[in-house]
Amino acid sequence: MNVLVCIKRIPMVGGKIVLTPDAQQVDTRMLGFTLSPHEECAVEEAVRIVELRGGAVSVLTLGPPDAAEQLRDAAALGAQRLILLETDGREWGPIATADAIVEAVRRDEQAGHGYDIILFGNEAADTGDYQVGIRVAHALSRPCVTGVKHLEIADTALRAGREFRGGDEFFELSLPAVVAVKEGINLPRYPSLPGRMRAKKAVIEQSAPEWHEDPVRKQALRVPVTERQKAEILGTGIEAVPALVGLLEQLGIVA
Amino acid sequence: MTVICLVEHDGNDTIDASLRALSFGRALAESSRDPLAAVLVGEVADRTFETLASFGVSEAFAVESGEFGSYAPVGWARALVELARSAPTTAVIAAGTDRGNEVMAHVGAMTGLAMVANCLSASRSEEAAIRLSRQRWGGSLIEDAVVEVSPALLTVAFDGVAPEPAPAPASIEVHVHLPSLSGSDTEVKVSEWTQRSTGISLAEARVVIGGGRGVGSPEAFGSIEELAGLLGAAVGVSRAVTSAGWRSHNQQVGQTGTRIAPELYLACGISGATQHLAGCQSAKHVVAINTDPEAPIISRADYAVIGDLNLIVPALVKAIRERGSPAAEL
Numbered sequence: 001m002n003v004l005v006c007i008k009r010i011p012m013v014g015g016k017i018v019l020t021p022d023a024q025q026v027d028t029r030m031l032g033f034t035l036s037p038h039e040e041c042a043v044e045e046a047v048r049i050v051e052l053r054g055g056a057v058s059v060l061t062l063g064p065p066d067a068a069e070q071l072r073d074a075a076a077l078g079a080q081r082l083i084l085l086e087t088d089g090r091e092w093g094p095i096a097t098a099d100a101i102v103e104a105v106r107r108d109e110q111a112g113h114g115y116d117i118i119l120f121g122n123e124a125a126d127t128g129d130y131q132v133g134i135r136v137a138h139a140l141s142r143p144c145v146t147g148v149k150h151l152e153i154a155d156t157a158l159r160a161g162r163e164f165r166g167g168d169e170f171f172e173l174s175l176p177a178v179v180a181v182k183e184g185i186n187l188p189r190y191p192s193l194p195g196r197m198r199a200k201k202a203v204i205e206q207s208a209p210e211w212h213e214d215p216v217r218k219q220a221l222r223v224p225v226t227e228r229q230k231a232e233i234l235g236t237g238i239e240a241v242p243a244l245v246g247l248l249e250q251l252g253i254v255a
Numbered sequence: 256m257t258v259i260c261l262v263e264h265d266g267n268d269t270i271d272a273s274l275r276a277l278s279f280g281r282a283l284a285e286s287s288r289d290p291l292a293a294v295l296v297g298e299v300a301d302r303t304f305e306t307l308a309s310f311g312v313s314e315a316f317a318v319e320s321g322e323f324g325s326y327a328p329v330g331w332a333r334a335l336v337e338l339a340r341s342a343p344t345t346a347v348i349a350a351g352t353d354r355g356n357e358v359m360a361h362v363g364a365m366t367g368l369a370m371v372a373n374c375l376s377a378s379r380s381e382e383a384a385i386r387l388s389r390q391r392w393g394g395s396l397i398e399d400a401v402v403e404v405s406p407a408l409l410t411v412a413f414d415g416v417a418p419e420p421a422p423a424p425a426s427i428e429v430h431v432h433l434p435s436l437s438g439s440d441t442e443v444k445v446s447e448w449t450q451r452s453t454g455i456s457l458a459e460a461r462v463v464i465g466g467g468r469g470v471g472s473p474e475a476f477g478s479i480e481e482l483a484g485l486l487g488a489a490v491g492v493s494r495a496v497t498s499a500g501w502r503s504h505n506q507q508v509g510q511t512g513t514r515i516a517p518e519l520y521l522a523c524g525i526s527g528a529t530q531h532l533a534g535c536q537s538a539k540h541v542v543a544i545n546t547d548p549e550a551p552i553i554s555r556a557d558y559a560v561i562g563d564l565n566l567i568v569p570a571l572v573k574a575i576r577e578r579g580s581p582a583a584e585l
Contacts, residue, residue: 013529015551017395026396037494037511037530095369123356123372125510125530126392130372130410131360138364143443145328146360147353149504162353163505165265166456169326170447183511184497184504215369219399221391226536231543231559238570240560244542245574247558251519251540253462253486254575 001055001153003046004108004115006101006133007039007074009067010126023220026126035070037183038121044188045181046119047078049153056080058115060104062097063087068204075199076191082204093214094127098135100209105140117158120180122147137178145171146180257314257342258284259406261335261349261358262293262307269306272350274418276411277310279374280348281421283385286378289345290314291425294338294432296323296331304427311421316432326354327444332361334434344406345379351410359408369404373412390415393510393533414514414537457506460489463517463538465508467493467531469524469545469564473501478568479523485575491515491535493525509534523564527552544568 011031018027035043046057058081059074061067071082085100092100105115118140120133130146137144150161150168158177161170173179191199234243248254260280262273269277277293284291292314293307299317307315318334335358339347347362349355351373363370375397377387384403390412391398457463464483466476476490483490491508492501508515509531516537523544525531532555535541543556544564553559560567 013392013395015527015529015532017392017529019396093369095363095367098364128372128391128393129370130356131363131370134357134360135364138361145443146357164353164448167448167450169445170449171443172446173443184507187498187500187504215404216371216400216402219401222397222399224394224397226555230554231541231556233548234558234560236560237562238566240562241567241570241574244560244567244571245578247542248486248519248575253519254578 001049001053001116002058002114003049003055003117003119004058004060004105005039005042005046005074005079005119007035007043007059007061007070007121008124008126009033009061009063009070010036010124017223019221019223023222024218025221033066033069035073036121036125038123038125038181040188041183041185042119042121042181043074043077043079044186045151046117048186049117050078053153055116058083058108060085060101062092062100062209064089071204072199072202073191075202076195077189078195082202084204084206086206086208087211090211091214091218092211093216094129094131094135095214096212098132098139099212101132101136102139103209104207105136114176116175117153118142118176118178120178122180122182133178133180140178142176142178143173144178144180145173148179148181149185151179151181151185256287256289256345257292258287258289258345259292259294259335259339259347260312261331261347261355262295263350263352263354264295264297264299264303266298267300268303270350271418272352272355272411272413274306274310275413275416276348276350276355277307277312278419279377279411279416280346281311283346283348283377283379284311286380287345292316294318294335296320296334304429308424308427309420311425312427313425315427315429317429318432318434322436322441325445327441328354328357328361329443330434330436330440331358332365333436333440334432335362336365337434338432339406346377346385346407346409348409348411351412355410359410363408368406368408369402370408370410371400371402372410373415374409375412375415377407377409392529394536395529395533414516455487455489457489457491457508457513457515460515460517462486462488462519463491463508463515463521464488465491465493465520465522465525465535466496466502467523467525468495468499470496470501471524471565475565476502478565478572481572482568485572491520493531494528522552522556523568525552526550527555
């Protein structure tokens with residue numbers, strides 16, 4: 001069973017996001033990079049599927065040359081093939097991103113490497129567009145389900161579950177299929193030392209798809225204004241407990 | 256031109272996230288002098304139409320649910336595409352729920368139109384373009400943008416838009432819409448639904464007691480559990496806690512976990528990463544217990560106690576027990 005996972009390189013923002021002076025981007029000069037949390041789980045899920053059913057995990061990212069780092073992170077978790085769709089620093093919207101992925105999948109299919117399952121994270125942590133997987137599914141005429149936190153794979157079908165209004169709802173899809181997963185579907189493993197060694201030497205297949213402009217034009221980013229300023233300090237240590245109880249009383253939490 | 260809003264309902268009434276989407280839609284419709292229309296799938300209760308009218312909806316399309324015995328994302332999207340094509344449409348809107356985002360992304364894929372998720376506001380005045388703001392980074396940033404294609408496909412951030420009824424209710428006209436579906440439109444559908452019994456739901460809890468890395472170990476959650484039990488609260492945790500495998504992911508508060516909106520969020524031993532703050536920005540009051548007075552959570556809380564939660568929380572439990580006054584009446 002061949003599984004493709006699509007991932008995105010994003011900055012590791014800590015407690016506060018700083019913007020560039022032109023307010024067009026997150027200032028990443030002081031930041032490391034990672035993959036979106038949902039996608040880390042997608043890689044783990046793909047590795048588990050292949051461990052159970054055989055086959056290979058391919059990981060694809062569309063991003064700058066530095067995104068090779070995230071492909072190698074995925075390889076350290078157990079992915080075998082690494083695919084970089086290289087960009088030149090311009091931002092790619094969800095329509096162009098989906099087009100580039102579809103083109104890459106078709107190319108692989110023609111080369112005899114079709115995919116039974118294509119996994120996405122439910123939404124990227126930075127842009128949160130919620131749509132690339134669905135656009136890819138339509139272009140490839142494959143069934144698709146999103147928000148998935150439970151996945152069972154059979155020979156020709158899959159069963160996917162997700163949360164809905166205090167319960168869980170389930171879908172059955174025939175393969176090949178596209179699935180967008182959420183964090184919580186599994187607990188990703190830590191990369192093993194041999195995994196990391198393999199990842200260092202792994203070959204990255206590269207190509208450069210054609211950029212096209214997104215119909216949604218960004219004007220500027222801004223940090224939302226919050227009414228909260230620095231907290232009023234009620235006290236230090238257990239001496240603050242009476243003040244804390246007083247506050248709970250004032251808020252109507254304790255009678 | 257019309258503004259069309261997909262409204263989710265539970266068979267009884269409209270869900271809260273859709274009321275917020277309708278409020279967003281009405282503001283857009285007023286700016287472009289369009290009427291506001293609603294689309295609902297499945298058996299609709301009369302009271303739902305009254306609610307829609309009170310939110311300014313002048314036209315409702317009830318999509319006949321013969322083939323929609325259960326939720327089918329592509330089928331829902333097909334019905335929306337048909338309705339958007341039957342009359343000039345400024346925008347198609349849905350709540351930014353799992354279903355709303357999913358259906359609108361299908362509409363985008365079927366039509367080739369752009370879809371903009373988790374919008375906070377949108378308007379169209381003289382010009383053809385719609386100006387909008389939307390959440391980025393789960394709401395930690397806002398982007399101002401312009402979309403020139405029509406209709407615009409928008410979902411609404413339900414933790415960023417308030418549900419506001421219209422100043423005066425609209426008179427509402429209800430139409431039945433029979434979608435023409437192909438077999439593949441209902442191929443993916445809900446085949447089974449199971450109820451979970453987890454006690455107080457984190458998303459709806461009035462009080463949430465949060466535990467972070469500062470709790471120290473899975474066992475040390477005992478006093479947080481005890482406090483939550485005493486206050487009728489739900490327990491929430493940070494991503495550091497679920498990533499370490501200390502607690503189940505369905506207790507995670509944050510951008511990739513549950514978004515909470517309680518009266519009080521008591522965050523214990525949580526530093527306040529962006530990912531976490533995105534999930535608790537709708538909490539009315541935030542109180543932090545943390546050893547580090549410089550932790551980001553302190554600058555986002557209303558009140559703070561500086562110190563070790565593993566001493567303070569048990570002392571708080573003891574103090575509340577000694578008062579002999581458990582949780583106030585809800």
